[in-house]
Amino acid sequence: MIGISLFLIFFVLMLAGVPIGVSLGIGGMVAIALANSDTQLFGLFAAPQNFYATIAKYPLLALPMFVLVGSIFDRSGVAQRMVTFAIAAVGRGPGMLPMVAILVAMVLGGISGSGPANAAAVGGVMIAAMARAGYPASFSASIVGAAAATDILIPPSIAFVVYSVMVPGASVPAMFAAGMFPGILAGLALIIPAVWLSRRHGFGKGETDQPRPPFWASLREASWGLAAPVLILGGMRAGWFTPTEAAVVAVFYGLFVGMAVHRTIAWKDLFEIFREAAEISAVIMIVLGLAGIFAYSVNTLGIADPIAHAVAESGLGSTGALLLLFTILIVVGMFLDGVSIFLIFVPLLMPVVQLFNWDVVWFGVILTMAVAIGQFTPPMAVNLMVSCRMAKVSMEQTIPWVLWLVASFVVAALLVVLVPELALWLPRSLGY
C-alpha cells in the first residue's frame, strides 16, 4: 500500500512536469511519513540524513570533475584536429565521413564522460563537414547522436561513476575497464550500418573529390588530443592517480591545450566554463541526493522484494529475466534520462541481481548499454536532441536512419548479455 503510494506520487508529479529530483524526494518523504505515522515528526529526520549522506561522498567528486573535463575539451579545439587526422587515416569516399564521426566520438568518449557533451563537440565539426560532402542533415544528425552514445560506455564515464557509488562491489576502475570492449563493440555496430546506408543511398559522393589531408602533419596536430585518453586511462591503470585525480589532471591538461596550444580558450572564457560545469553537475547531483531519500524508502519499506519474488516465480530463468529487464529498460530509456534511470531502477533491481547471482559489474554494463540506446532513440533522446538542434532538423526526420543504428546497437548489447566475458574479461585480467 505504502509502496504503491510511493510510486504513484512519484509518477504523477513527474508527468506533471515537476523536476524529477523533487518528485523522487516527495515520493520518498511521503512513504517515510506513512510508514512512521506514530513517531516524532513522522520519522522524516531520515530524509535530510540520507540526502546529505548521498551527496557528501568523496568518490562522487569524480562526477563534477568529469563534467568539467567535457566542458573544457568541448572548447579546446581537439575535435576538429581529430577529425582531420581520422580523414587522413581512413581516406575519402562514400561512408567515410560517418565512420570518422563515430571513431572521433569514441576517442572523445575516452576523454569526456557524458553523451550530450560529446554530441556537441563532434556535431560542431562533423555536421557542417558532412553537409558539404552531400550527406542529408537528418542522416548526419542520426550518426552524431548515436555515435555520442558510445561515450557512456567507453571509460571514463559519468554513468559508471554514478552506478559505482550506488552499488557496493562495483568499483570505478572495474566499471571503467568493463565498459571498454562493449564500447568498442557498440562503435563497430554503428559503423557497419552507417557505411552500408551511405553506399545504398549514394550519400557522400561529393566526398570523393575532396582533398585528403596529409597523414603525418594531421597526426602531429591531433596528437595533443589523442594523448588525453592515454593520460587519463593509462594514469589510472598505472596507479598514478585515482579516477577523481585523473579527471583533475585532464582538466589542467585540457586547459593547457585549449589555452596555450590550440588557443581556442581565452582567460575570459574560464568563468563561463566553470560556471556551466558546476551547474550541469549540480543538476545531476541534486537528483542523486534526493533519489537517496527515495532509495532509503524503497530499501527500508522492502518494496523491492516483491519484485524479486515476482521475477523468481515467473519461471523466466536467469537469461529470460535479463532479456525482459533489458527490454523494459530500453523502453523506459526512451522517456527518461540515463542518470534518473540508474537512480530509480538500481535500488529496485538489486534484489533481482542477487537472486540470480548476476555479476554486479556486468549488470552495470548492460544497464548502461540500455541507457545508451535510449539516448538516441526518439522521442526522448538527449544526444539526438543536441545533434538535431545543430543540424536544424526535427527528430521525426531522423527516424528512417536512426532506427537502423538502434537495431544494430541492440544486437551489440545482446551479445554482451549472452557473452558476459566481453565485459568481464578486461577487469579480471587487470586485477580489479
Add this chain to the structure above:
Amino acid sequence: MPAAFSRSFPVSSPSKNSTPEDWIAALGMAALCVITMLNVVVRYLSDESIAWTEEFSVFLLVLTTMAGTAAAALRDNHIRIEFFLERGSAARRRRLALFGAAITALFFLALALLTGRMAWDDYRYAEISSGLGVPRWWYTAWVPVFSLVIAYRVFQTIKRKEK
C-alpha cells in the same frame, strides 16, 4: 522543431547577470580542481598524502551542488519531463508550470527545515567531523541556507511565469 519531450541535459545559456550562486559554484569547482591537483603533486614530491583535504573537498562538493542547484533553478534548467508541460491549451500549460514551481519551492522549504534541524542537532550535541575533528555543523549549516536560496530562486521563476 517539435517540443522536446524532456529536458535531460541543461543546455545552460551564458548569462550576462551572474548571481552570487554562480560565483560560489564556479569558484567551488575551481577550488576542487586546485586542491585535488595539489594532492597529486604533494604526494609525488614528498611521498606524503594530504588526506585531510578529503573532508574539505566533500564540503566544497556539497556547497557547489547546492549553489549550482540554485543557479539552475533560476534558469529553469532542472531535469524534468516536459511532455505535458508543452502540450494542451495555454491556460493548462501555465497552470502546470505554476504547479511544478510551487511544489518545488515548497519542497525546498521543507528540506530547509529538515536539514536545518539536522544542523541544529549537530550543533546541540557538539558532533565532531570524522576527518578534521572540527564541529560538524560548520559543514551542515550551509545546506538549509542554500535550500532557502533555492526556494527563493524558484519563487522568482513563479513571479516571472505569472507575467
